[in-house]
Amino acid sequence: MKLFPAIDIIEGCAVRLVKGDYAQKTVYSTNPVAVAKSFAEAGATYLHLVDLEGAKDGSTPNLKIIGEIIKESGLLVEVGGGIRSEKTIQKYLDSGVFRVILGTAAVNNPEFLKEMVLKYGERIAVGVDFKDGKVAVKGWTELSEESCFEFCEKLEKIGVKTIICTDISKDGLLAGTNLALYKEMSGKFNMDIVASGGVTTLEDVARLQKMGLYGAILGKALYTGNIDLKQAIDLTKGERL
Template sequence: MILYPAIDLKGGACVRLLRGDMEAATVFNDDPAAQARAFQDAGCGWLHIVDLDGAFAGQSANGAAVEAILGALTVPAQLGGGIRDMAGVEAWLTRGVARVILGTAAVRNPDFVKEAARAFPGKVAVGIDARDGKAAVEGWAETTEIDAHDLARRFEDAGVAAIIHTDIDRDGAMGGANIEASAALAHAVSIPIIVSGGVASMDDIRAAKACGAPLDGVISGRALYDGRLDPAEAAAFLAA
């Protein structure tokens, strides 16, 4: 399994939100590239980047910060937030992103997601952000009536590289991850599942590895920034 340290970008800085609320943002580092290097130096083999402003605006909004991160890394990074068309997918892959994450587009335009996954094998992931089991879109500002499992099944044979499954109510709250929900999703589809939202300690890391589901990895943000979770320890444990 893989530890994906999260760099969420708002106004060019690394922030963490509480349950997706843009008004409840805490700035942890105003140098995203330096933060990315720190995670890489700790032994993390991937990075998870989210353009929060882009997710709300519907188009990339922190491009300079993302490019600075990519320039600082030798490990691969996945990027989500505001990527809504094929031009955006191709542009970021050309600029060095290893994998793009399509979230709102997966709900609004699933045919586009399937087309992108076919055009760029192994380089397109789907973000399923769920509130009470229902998919949310537009930077989590709107919750739909689409069941997260039903949404995942739409992409079962599309060649999607992974699904990032986030429990919105856990995200940034430091109350522990919803491993059970992610594990259930992993058992429901054959697409690799990445756990996101509320990963607060090594207890969550151990629970993800021991849950019995074929999880691909775990995303963590706030716990890495405030010292509750050591990135080197977590990355090494998951990789063992």
């Protein structure tokens, strides 16, 4: 199983939110480049990066610092947050991002998603962020009418290879992840599933790996010291792409 340490960026800082609430923000570092380099030094291969400002308004205010992170850390970086046009996709790919994550655009504009998957293939992933069974959009500030499983069925038919699945109710609480959900999803869908939200302990990591999931995102638990990244990577054998 692949591990994706996470950096969420607001105004050039590495932050974490609770349940996606922008009002519940903790700044962990004013130097996300240094944070990314520390992940690389611990043995990470990948980085999950979200532009939280972009997620709300569809802009790319942190594009420059994301480019610096890629250059300085040497990590394979996937980026999400407000990617709603091919122009933005191209900006990120040109900056060295290996995979972009579509969220709001994938929900609201399935034809656009089809076109991008056809053109860019596995370099397009989709974020399946949900709350109360419904898919959330616009930086988790709004709920769509689409259910999680209905949405995933559509993604599979379109040909999406990788989904990043986040139970918003678990995010940032350090109270464990939704193991039952990921087990059900891995049985239903033939896509690479990345578990996100509430991965709190090495035991969570071990149980997700036992399910045969493609990957897991490690967020707040890294910043609080609940999970040691090197130990987690050793546990999952640090498989490469």
